Amino acid sequence: MKIGQLARKTGAERQTIRYYESLRLLDEPRRNSSGYRVYDDDAARRLMFIKRAKSIGLTLSEIRTLIEISVGKANRCEEIRSFAEDKLRDVREKISHLQTIEKALSDLKGLCESSGDDLHCPFIETLLDDCIKEN
Amino acid sequence: MKIGQLARKTGAERQTIRYYESLRLLDEPRRNSSGYRVYDDDAARRLMFIKRAKSIGLTLSEIRTLIEISVGKANRCEEIRSFAEDKLRDVREKISHLQTIEKALSDLKGLCESSGDDLHCPFIETLLDDCIKEN
DNA sequence: CTGAACCTTAAAGTATACTATAAGCTGTAT
């Protein structure tokens, strides 16, 4: 399988595959006599692993960590669980941060909706005034 | 007020202030005889506006939009409310995406915890296998 | 044999929001 076939099979771009190789997310493939990359099904499996891992919010560097933990030998469940806990904590923090933002935004929007004063929109005024006490 | 004083007053870095100016988030200040930037309290207010707007999750380009909508004249509440609605939709989408990720991660972690098989960790196996049916 | 499709590399561009560096001018305190 050359790079274009692998790309078609997995839905990744050729350049992305080379990029992942440069990040050591994919093993260096063997080369044919013309220097072209030649892949097997394990490479496709690895690439799909990366795609799925990305879809659950892992960064490429986290995915490399996961590959390093689990490649070849036994999967080191203890490390994997602690990895998952760290990531879950991150995700939950992000959610709660966004919920704070959501509340702030909808509060401001509510102020604007109930004010009726187009000259001093409380959405804008609140952002302008809350921090500096016009000294 | 020179740039250093404005920086101290608002907690922004001098370079950040110049950067915001280059993005037209801050008006070009007047210059003194040596070419130094000279600011007034309105500039400080504007800078704090940017800080607060960032704290509720707005990007610099969204903040520029908000400034363009509201600067000088009446605040155009209708546009502001539609802006807020767009942003709220974004934030809610992000939250729900993260909640999906949270569920996937904790499900995988649960699989690992209840398996006891360190040789084929279901966390890794699921990511490896779900997409390609080892053809 | 020519052109299209496919492969190679290295380097630069994209987006976001800064942060740092270089090289140099200004202002003030001692």
Next chain:
DNA sequence: ATACAGCTTATAGTATACTTTAAGGTTCAG
């Protein structure tokens, strides 16, 4: 006088995850 803080500009670096470009070699159909 001179050190030191503070100002100027333009340019490059950081992080993430690609995408694009340039310049060229390979393979195969017609």
